[in-house]
Amino acid sequence: MQTVSEQMHLDSLDGALGFLEGKLSRARAAPGTAVPACPGWTVADLYGHLGTVHRWISEILELAGTGQRPGPRSDGSRPPDADPFDFFAASAREMFRKLCAADPATPSWTFGPPPRTVRFWLRRQNLEHLIHAEDLAQALRLPAPELSAQMALDGADEVLGMLVPQRIRAGSVPAPSPALAFESAGRRWLIGDGEPVAELSSEPVPLFHGLWGRSRLLESATVAGPVRGFTEFLATDYVP
Template sequence: MSRNEPHARPGVVLRGAFDHAQYCAELLAEGERFRAVLRGADLTAKVPSCPDWTLADLARHLGEAHRWAGALVSSRATGPIDEAAIPGVAGPDDDTPQALDAWLAEGTERTVAALREAGPDTAVWSWSTDHRAGFWARRMVYETVVHRADAALATGADYEVRPESAADAVEEWLQLCALPVMAERWAARADGLFGPGRTLHLHATDAPPALHAEWVLDLTGDRLTHRRAHEKATTALRAPLTDLLLALYGRRSPTDDRIELLGDRALFDHWLTYASFV
């Protein structure tokens, strides 16, 4: 999402599965996991899922995102802030892997400190309808989760997300996709996506029953609604939960042997084209 997006209309609060303290702790942990993938890697390597970026570019993007969110929270911003005004946002002056690692760690730690000091309900601008510091804690966790996948794809590293977090990440993405501000932003991509009989069923095949890790994306109206349910749909995607999350973010092909796609493949492809920050 553009960091210069105009102030979204206030309204829906996007509730997650965890409390604020857990999101803060998980952001620190995910930041460390991301940095661990980069250690010893060729930082000039291309990132297949972000083909215009090298690993170093990916790292700087994530570090900038953390610092930007932290600056919003620490300043109690009432609107978007100029990224150029944030100290250290452009990255370390020294281009060594060690300097990049330290810069990433410092940015994550500063952001988590700001989030913890603010608490979840402090008023802070966001491009969503949820204008609380808690929005940024959850958003930065899953920004990091997805970009860790990008780093793993570039390096061949193992990648896994614990089931509770993966299910919450899927839910968060669908909550974001259902916002009016996103429908407005993506309107040019929507032609032919919405209409009668258009539904997608996402089914995690390995999740504990208590997670209710099944979703129906209802595209039969003029914008997305979604629900946790087991229902027949025009298109169904069945996969382990981590792979389901990656497929939904366009990081795993629906033709991958870990994924089973049933029904109208074109509908899922259109959804992926529509629901993308790119």
Template sequence: MSRLHVTKDFWIGALRAEGPTFAAAVAEAPPETPVLSCPGWTVTDLTLHLAGIYRWVHSFAGSPVATAPPARSQRPELEAGTTALQTWQQSYDQLMTLLDALDPEAPAWNWAPQPKKAGFWPRRMAHETAVHRWDAQLAIAAGEPIEAKLAADGVSEVLDTWLPAGRRLNHGPWHGVVQLTATDAGQDWFLRLRGEGVALLDTATIFDHDDHHARAQVAGTASDLLLALWGRVSFDTLDVTGERALLGGLRTG
């Protein structure tokens, strides 16, 4: 893996681009429009879900300590006379004000096996917003790919954060190395699956293990790779060779 260099400013920039695009898609859709990529959800459900995440992160990410916050409630209640989009916009604006001023090295709780630093949250919110922007656009038949560099970092986030934290969609006895290639971002990832365990391999050290050969290879745009990892599109839409069954161990959600 040769991870692209990204910073807080990159993630804030992504949020500034993806947030308004999400809002524009929501504004175009009738509130009860189904979100096909989130079965059982309407556009209103999606909008309040994202607003709730923003509010939850806002409640603790700026705290001077890294203690765990109360569990997140599923969605905020709408105030009388307020729409879901207005609730989302208020939550987004408050979060952006916080993240703009946030020192990435300051202490902040997160749920991952990573240092408890505030820099976790601009990254997490950028990818949460980008994927849900895609969901919202799909609801109006206007889904646009996620920008390549952002999507490549999103793939890295799934592999270095979600899967090591045990946040897999499916659990199973997978064993073997999987190679992912983002054809438009010039980036490869090698992930070793060991039952419930996972290890993201550095290409500089991958040959230190006897069983280094990838048993499954997946190639496609960074956006399609990310959306496949999140279950938004099928791995069948990508170029897959080798043991397809291993790909079940890569999905998060």
């Protein structure tokens, strides 16, 4: 259940983009710096990846309302000789302007459940950029943009209420057995079938970051019942 308004997502995305833009000079000076949560990635790879995301989202928004679907996104779509930082800078605000101009209710291809509208992309792009802003902050050892509990809770809901169940239904990952329960700020999610034998309780921000592998969730959360199921869950590719 999405609990954050479209405008709140846009305002938050604006801040995340501003953080990434504001650190361009520092990132250019250390392009080979490793991104801790993304093995094999450097800061240059991070910016290059986001540039491909921006162009893909712009294409999706251009097709919104037409019934057409875009081609698949690929990090390989960036020209090999393109500077990743310039590639990012050339696309970030163009995507943001298109998101701001789009009617959230317009039908659009998404990889989420119905109703499939532009609204999905406002949420998805904000949460994606918040995670990658955290990546940059960890790589450059800087304070990350402030993340509210409400926004983090919405991010956790996207993972536990949409992404993980969808991947289980698609057969991309197995359902945990026995089921697992997650709780944060009065919200509860059940992953798997049947009664859970263990429940993890966490504050919203560490839950959001931990589900995306940006923090060690089991070190900050409280687990009632066997911890093994959560250890296995967090070690599996439940998020794309």
